[in-house]
Amino acid sequence: MTKKLEISAGQVPEIGPDQFALLEKLTNAIAVSGDEHEVRQIVLEEVKLLADDVQVDALGNVLVTKFGRGEGRVRVMLASHMDEIGLMIVQKNDDGQFEFERVGGIDERQLPGKAVLVGREHLPGVIGAKPIHMTTTSEREQKIEVSSLRIDLGPEIGDQVKPGDWATFATRFGILGPSIRAKALDDRLGVATLIELLKHAPENIDLLLAFTVQEEVGLRGARVAAYRFDPDMAIAVDSTPANDLPNWDSEVENARYNTKLDGGPAIYVMDGATIGDQRLVNLLTGVGDANAIPYQIRQPGSGGTDAGMIHQVRAGVPSVSVSVPSRYIHFAAGIARIDDWANTLKLLHTALSQVTPELLAVERRA
């Protein structure tokens, strides 16, 4: 397939069939932290005709540079992580069943009864559960421990799967009305966003895109990526939980929603790892207000993005995070709104187009 090289700087990127196809490819790929190969290949293929420079660094980050034009260009780093939460096979038992460990923050209560794909070959398997007929009422009040679960690939799997192979949920990408449903929306939404921004790169800045590894196990890729880029400022583009579900007691309002679907891109003032640079927060909210792009402030609280590492690299990097809200992050499938993704792209593109050296010339006050 030949790729049409589109130079459309300045034009605001939109979401259409090509963008859905890209996100489908990205979310169906398997790239558990430490094994980002599949997504890295997709990213390299997507960026190669668009970038001025592409590097794969020592940890496996993909570092893409797109130079702007003219004098006084700010070096702006955007980071999205390629890795996803998942599983690693750790032992094959005599009965042909595989024990596994979790990689990243996975609620063990969502593991039993799921289909998974194992290894580079995407071999199908299942995590079963004891038949309900053989459980007692008191047993059903206890969690099913991960240590009791196995991945079952059928009786003749032989040596096709080995300890060390990675696995993740077999969820396939789908569009549900106004929503996208897929695994690994955290953070393939970010990865796809960065690729779309590259296709429409603003010319007033040097755009430095870091497709990072190992975010889910400690923001490790972002650290070395930021060191290499040595940017003037950075934005982590991620996906954050929308806990906007009703409270069990319908009399009580859910005041701890983190973000809400249909609320637009979530701008971080503060999370568990970063206090957002107020100049950058103001840039984003100002652009949103001036252009009637919906946005929301992520409720300050725990959690973190690549910005948690980037802002502390070298002598410090003014940083902020912007996330596409998604329900059921770190579950087998998340649900995000197409509109929220489109508005995230729009907000970021519009804001980047307005970045000048003056933005950072004023002292940080918060």
Place this chain on the structure above:
Amino acid sequence: MNDFLPFLKKMISAPGLSGFEGPVRKIIQEAWEPLTDELSVSKIGSLHGLKKGQGPEPRKRVLISTHMDAIGMMVTGIEEGLMRITQIGGIDHRILPGQSVIVHGREELPGQVVQPPAHLLPESAGSGPVKMDYLLVDVGLRPAEVVEKVRVGDLVSYAQEPLELTGEALAGHTLDNRASVAAATICLGELQNRLHDWDVWAVASVQEEETLGGAQTSPFEIRPDIAIVVDVCFAKGPGASDWRNLPFGGGVGLGWGPNIHPALYKAFEEKAKALEIPYNRDLMPKMSGTDAMAVQVVAEGIPTAVLGIPLRYMHTPVEMVSMKDVRRVGRLMAEFIADLKPDAMDKINWEE
């Protein structure tokens, strides 16, 4: 039809929850049409297929009872575009969070079961398994659209796609009991090339998972001389290793216990031995948990056998059977039926 895998995959991809078996009945009807002489639907929805024997009239009748209904869920309420659910049949709530489902509203809506964060649940829910009362279903639509398309009472079915695993293993939902419907279909297929004296009544019964309604009623209408109930049985696997579990892919489960007529058990055992079809005795010291519980006591009572297909992870969306066992059950039944002489009932007695 020689390869039954596509047929079975088609059946387990169709809904047909207990009491709402229409969609799967249609698929079975199509498959049985060329294999039977008469097809009819009972007053409560079971499918009856008659393949006439070649013996002199009046002919004896053998009933094959395989339930076609599936476990699933039903919408009990809608809040802010999300649905609350209850179960149809027995579902361990611990396997539901994150499951793909289809809500059968005014249109089919794909979605998933979701487990709300702890702070939205009563404190008693703790960090343990979340009860079904607190789980929700999200179909990705905005609240106004959900209210338009979904009502209380709508069905929710598992949406896990069938997976072909190694060693002829098939995984997916509702293999309990569509695997047995496939075995009955294999049996009907084998009988196409065989002479058999008896009339064969194949029944895809309804409501086994809730009321045994099909198994209570079809034998009354058909009045068989003997009945063969085919259902899945427990296979050894993770978390299931005691005497109740038979080897996976290890052959036919031959039910043994009060629901089963010992002479029929013996006849099947001898047949399996003669044909070298692997089998294991499936101990059912109390009730069998199958259609046999009802069939055996219909009208004056019916001598009943239970054949089982060993299945892992029963009532989860990733149930697993070996196609080898499915074929074995189909073949054993066909051989048994082809051998039934007009006077075969003389041997189904209590003279031990």
